[in-house]
Structure formats: C-alpha cells, structure tokens
Amino acid sequence: MRDSRRFSSYFIPTLKEDPREAEIPSHKLMIRAGMIRRLASGVYEFLPLGWKVVRKIEAIIREELNAIGAQEIIMSALQPKELWEESGRWELYGPELMRLKDRGGREFCLGPTHEEVVTRIVAENIKSYRQLPFSLYQFQMKFRDEIRPRFGIMRAREFYMKDSYSFDLTEEGCRNSYDKHYEAYKKIFTRCGLDYAIVEADTGNIGGEYSHEFMVLSSIGEEAVVVCSCGYGANTEMASYSIVEKSSDLEESSEEKEPVEVNTPGLSSIEEITGFMKMPAERFIKTLIYKTEKGLIAALIRGDAELNERLLKAAVGVEDLTMASPEEIQEATGAPLGFSGPLGIKVPIYADTEILSMKNAVSGANIKDYHLKNINPGRDFTPEWSGNLRLVRAGDLCPECSSELKILRGIEVGHTFLLGNRYSAPMQANYTDEKGDEKEIVMGCYGIGVSRLAAAAIEQHHDEYGIIWPTAIAPFEAVIIQIADDAESAAAGLYADLKEEYDILWDDRKESPGVKFKDAQLIGIPVQMILGKQFLKDGRVEVVFRSTGEKQYLLPEEIAGILKKHLRGK
Numbered sequence: 001m002r003d004s005r006r007f008s009s010y011f012i013p014t015l016k017e018d019p020r021e022a023e024i025p026s027h028k029l030m031i032r033a034g035m036i037r038r039l040a041s042g043v044y045e046f047l048p049l050g051w052k053v054v055r056k057i058e059a060i061i062r063e064e065l066n067a068i069g070a071q072e073i074i075m076s077a078l079q080p081k082e083l084w085e086e087s088g089r090w091e092l093y094g095p096e097l098m099r100l101k102d103r104g105g106r107e108f109c110l111g112p113t114h115e116e117v118v119t120r121i122v123a124e125n126i127k128s129y130r131q132l133p134f135s136l137y138q139f140q141m142k143f144r145d146e147i148r149p150r151f152g153i154m155r156a157r158e159f160y161m162k163d164s165y166s167f168d169l170t171e172e173g174c175r176n177s178y179d180k181h182y183e184a185y186k187k188i189f190t191r192c193g194l195d196y197a198i199v200e201a202d203t204g205n206i207g208g209e210y211s212h213e214f215m216v217l218s219s220i221g222e223e224a225v226v227v228c229s230c231g232y233g234a235n236t237e238m239a240s241y242s243i244v245e246k247s248s249d250l251e252e253s254s255e256e257k258e259p260v261e262v263n264t265p266g267l268s269s270i271e272e273i274t275g276f277m278k279m280p281a282e283r284f285i286k287t288l289i290y291k292t293e294k295g296l297i298a299a300l301i302r303g304d305a306e307l308n309e310r311l312l313k314a315a316v317g318v319e320d321l322t323m324a325s326p327e328e329i330q331e332a333t334g335a336p337l338g339f340s341g342p343l344g345i346k347v348p349i350y351a352d353t354e355i356l357s358m359k360n361a362v363s364g365a366n367i368k369d370y371h372l373k374n375i376n377p378g379r380d381f382t383p384e385w386s387g388n389l390r391l392v393r394a395g396d397l398c399p400e401c402s403s404e405l406k407i408l409r410g411i412e413v414g415h416t417f418l419l420g421n422r423y424s425a426p427m428q429a430n431y432t433d434e435k436g437d438e439k440e441i442v443m444g445c446y447g448i449g450v451s452r453l454a455a456a457a458i459e460q461h462h463d464e465y466g467i468i469w470p471t472a473i474a475p476f477e478a479v480i481i482q483i484a485d486d487a488e489s490a491a492a493g494l495y496a497d498l499k500e501e502y503d504i505l506w507d508d509r510k511e512s513p514g515v516k517f518k519d520a521q522l523i524g525i526p527v528q529m530i531l532g533k534q535f536l537k538d539g540r541v542e543v544v545f546r547s548t549g550e551k552q553y554l555l556p557e558e559i560a561g562i563l564k565k566h567l568r569g570k
C-alpha cells in the first residue's frame with residue numbers, strides 16, 4: 001500500500017486562501033490542501049492526496065471486515081425500479097432517490113444503498129441452511145439527492161460508502177453477526193484515530209428492528225447525541241432518562257390557587273405569552289393536538305420542553321402521528337390554534353411526567369384570546385396517561401447509572417441495523433431448514449461513510465495552519481523538505497532509504513522555504529524532515545512532529561529508528 005512520491009511531479013494544487021464556498025474547517029482544508037474539488041452542488045472529485053486518504057481508510061476497514069470473515073464484492077450502482085417496488089421503497093424513499101430512465105423508457109435509480117440488490121442476489125442463489133451464514137460487503141459511490149448538500153464531502157450527493165450485509169438462519173445468529181460488525185467498527189474507528197460515541201438510533205428509511213450510530217464528536221456535527229460517562233449513548237429521539245426531582249423553585253407558591261382567565265388577544269406562541277405574562281416558559285403547559293389513526297389526542301409538555309414524537313406514538317399505541325389542522329384543533333378544543341389547554345378539552349390527554357408536579361401553571365383556556373392562570377394538574381384535570389414524553393435535556397439522569405447525561409454534537413460516520421426480515425420477507429429470500437421447512441433469511445446491514453470519515457477526522461484533528469492527520473490515515477507518513485540546494489543528494493539518499501518502508505513525500509520543488517513549510521503544515525503529514533541550514537552546518541536533519549510541534553536534530557542514519565518508533569510504535 002506504500003506509495004512514496006516526489007512533490008514536483010505529484011498533483012497537489014494547494015491554495016493560500018480559504019475557498020468562499022466552504023463553511024467548516026474540514027471543507028476549507030480539504031480544498032486548500034488540494035485533496036478535493038467541487039464539480040457541482042454536493043458533487044466532488046478526489047485528487048491524488050484526497051483519494052490516498054480514502055484508500056487508507058478503506059484498507060483499514062477491509063482488514064477488519066475480512067478478519068470477521070466478511071467477503072468483498074461490488075454491486076451495480078444502477079438499479080432497476082422493479083427491485084425497489086418489491087421492497088416497497090420506490091415510493092417510500094422519496095425525492096432523495098436519484099431516478100433515471102434508459103433509452104427504452106425503463107426506470108432505474110442510482111443506488112443510495114444496496115439492500116434490494118444484495119437481497120435479490122441472495123434470494124436467487126441460496127437454497128439450503130447449509131449455505132448460511134455469511135456476510136458480503138462493498139466499497140462504492142452512493143447517490144442521494146440530499147435536500148441540503150453541504151460541508152463539502154460531509155453531506156454530498158455522491159459519496160463513497162462501505163456497506164455490508166449479513167445473512168443468517170436465525171435471529172440469534174443475526175445478533176451474533178451484528179455484534180461482530182459492531183466490534184469491527186470499534187476497531188476501525190479507533191485505528192482511524194477518532195474520538196467517537198456509539199448511540200442507539202432509530203431505523204429510519206432502512207427499516208428493521210434496532211440500530212446503532214457511530215458518531216464522531218465535533219461541534220459542527222449535525223446531530224445531537226446523548227452520552228453518559230458510563231458508556232450509555234443514544235440519539236435524542238431514542239434517549240431514555242429519569243428526571244431529577246426538583247424542589248419547588250418553579251412554583252409561584254405551594255398553595256393551590258383558583259384558576260383565573262387572562263385576556264391575551266392575538267398572543268398565541270409561548271414566547272409571546274411568556275413575554276406578556278412575565279413568567280418563565282417552565283410555568284406553562286404546552287397543549288399540542290395531534291391526529292392519529294385512533295383519532296385526535298392532546299399531548300401536554302412543559303413550555304420549555306420539546307415533544308418526542310417517538311415516545312408519544314408508543315404511549316398512544318399508534319404508527320401515524322401528525323400535527324392537527326386548525327379545523328381539527330377547533331373541533332378538539334373549541335378554540336383556534338394557540339389557545340389550547342387541558343381544561344374541558346374533548347380529546348384524551350397524554351401528559352409528560354413533568355406536568356404532574358406543576359403548580360399554578362398557565363395554559364390556553366380553549367377560548368379564543370384567553371389563557372388560564374393557576375391550573376393545578378390532578379385537581380383541575382386528570383390525564384388519560386402520563387409518563388416521559390419530552391426530548392431529553394442536558395442534566396436529565398442516565399437510565400443506566402443515574403449520572404447526569406451530556407448532550408454533545410456528533411457526525412455520523414457509521415450505522416448498523418438489525419434488519420430481521422424487512423427485506424427477506426417481501427423479496428422472498430428464503431432457505432430450507434434441516435426439516436425441509438422454508439424459512440426467511442435474517443439480515444443485518446452496516447454502513448460506513450468512508451469519504452465523510454476523512455472529513456470528520458479533519459474536524460477533530462486540525463489547527464490554524466492546517467490538517468494534523470492521525471498517522472494511520474495520513475496520505476503520507478513523513479515529508480522530506482529539502483531547503484538547501486546543496487542538500488539534494490542527501491535528500492535523495494534519505495528518500496531512497498525510507499521510501500519502501502514508509503509512505504514518503506519528498507518536497508523537491510524549486511519553491512521558497514516559506515512555501516514548502518506552509519504546504520507541509522497545511523497537508524498535515526505527521527513527520528517533517530527538514531534539510532536546511534542546520535543540515536549544511538553539521539549534517540543534522542531537523543525532524544518536526546506535526547501533532548506536537550516537537551523538534552529533534554538527527555543524523556540521517558538515526559531517522560529510520562525515530563520513524564519506526566513514532567509511526568509504527570516499535
């Protein structure tokens with residue numbers, strides 16, 4: 001895999017200025033370091049340096065997947081519509097699916113993922129229990145017409161993914177394949193030098209029974225992740241929590257007062273009402289009317305909280321949940337949108353736990369332009385159901401160890417799903433068991449955003465001068481920076497000595513020292529070996545470590561030993 005090069009004949013178009021289109025460090029640095037170029041919105045080319053990084057990440061992933069026995073294949077990016085109709089996803093996937101027609105008018109899509117294709121292969125070729133279990137994987141460009149492509153290759157419309165699929169006889173077997181992938185993923189992300197968290201996640205577009213996301217922690221992350229020092233992790237939708245028992249500091253007084261109507265003409269949002277009544281949002285009961293397959297319902301959460309629709313769906317026992325229309329709100333409450341409250345409402349009430357301990361709270365009065373003060377849950381209304389309904393907040397307690405939960409930002413670099421029979425049932429991927437009975441194959445699927453991972457690594461490893469690559473995924477492991485003209489033959493000697501054992505870039509360009517130093521910092525190669533003034537004086541090479549800035553002056557023959565220690569840990 002080693003591929004040492006001379007800078008003068010290698011294509012690295014570095015830039016001095018940040019590109020205007022880029023908002024985040026990784027995007028700016030990848031363009032400035034000559035790793036990627038943009039062709040269209042969300043569509044990027046990988047130049048030699050960028051592709052070299054991707055290929056290093058790929059090699060790590062391949063090693064770890066081969067180690068768990070998975071087998072590499074490559075599937076077609078072009079996928080016929082009929083396949084997606086079998087799984088029901090031609091409709092479900094929506095506008096993110098890149099659709100196209102061939103010259104005969106037949107419809108296709110460009111694969112955003114490959115469950116359909118791989119399930120077809122297995123359905124057509126597996127007959128007996130003796131042929132299972134196994135796992136297949138591939139590296140490939142995926143296509144998704146993202147609504148908001150941004151941050152360069154972080155959220156692109158064409159991106160490089162590794163996708164694996166496991167096929168088992170039983171649910172238990174599938175859990176075992178899942179665990180093997182899960183463990184391999186941990187090794188992969190650790191080897192890539194990433195600080196990451198594993199969180200329970202929902203199964204979204206892919207479907208299935210349960211899933212985990214591997215999140216690289218970073219302030220630019222698009223998703224909030226809930227983590228605990230004990231190792232518990234979940235995305236905000238999936239997070240469970242228990243609540244700290246608060247003292248009565250939110251209550252106006254402990255004594256329950258009588259409800260009073262307050263005229264609030266045209267004031268309907270929580271911000272408007274809290275401003276008008278000069279009370280914090282924690283004193284308000286938000287009443288949200290939803291439409292479900294069981295009819296209209298009301299959900300109550302505190303004014304400062306956000307509803308978790310997953311919890312509400314589970315509490316009501318429904319699949320479909322949508323906000324009610326203004327007409328439906330009128331029907332449920334007798335008042336227009338913005339004045340709903342729990343008193344006298346005509347639909348079942350589902351209340352968040354926090355609501356029950358509120359005293360003298362404020363809510364809509366179910367009368368146009370009126371709110372009610374001094375509402376006391378229990379006395380003034382009784383919910384049909386109560387329990388946790390809101391999204392987790394920082395400071396809630398861990399469901400596993402009761403420490404305080406933290407909410408951080410994360411970049412999703414990997415996702416594992418236990419699919420069960422989500423695809424094998426509709427696509428009839430079956431096998432005959434020992435007794436001759438036909439059974440459904442139990443599947444799992446596992447993705448890694450390989451190109452996104454490169455960008456995520458830069459988010460975690462950079463400074464004001466450029467990238468600081470983790471050694472394992474650096475495009476080159478060390479750079480020879482030849483400054484003094486007289487040092488050419490020494491540089492050539494060093495290059496010849498090291499280039500088979502290490503991935504070396506030899507900066508032999510006729511450029512000023514300043515340009516060479518800046519490029520080396522920008523590109524972020526872990527070890528710099530400078531042949532400059534010091535070398536001419538006493539034959540010592542200045543060795544600089546990019547991550548710490550530490551310098552050593554070494555004789556050429558001492559360098560191999562230092563590289564071995566620093567780059568190979570030996």
Ligand code: ATP
Nearest residue numbers: 153154155156159161412413414415447448449452
């Ligand atoms: P996201 O929530 O970020 O859209 P996803 O849940 O749609 O991701 P998966 O379908 O699980 O993603 O795809 C597997 C992996 O591919 C993700 O974990 C992520 O690392 C990567 N990925 C997904 N969408 C993109 C994209 N638009 N650009 C680059 N990488 C992506």
Ligand code: MG
Nearest residue numbers: 096144146205
């Ligand atoms: Mg997505």
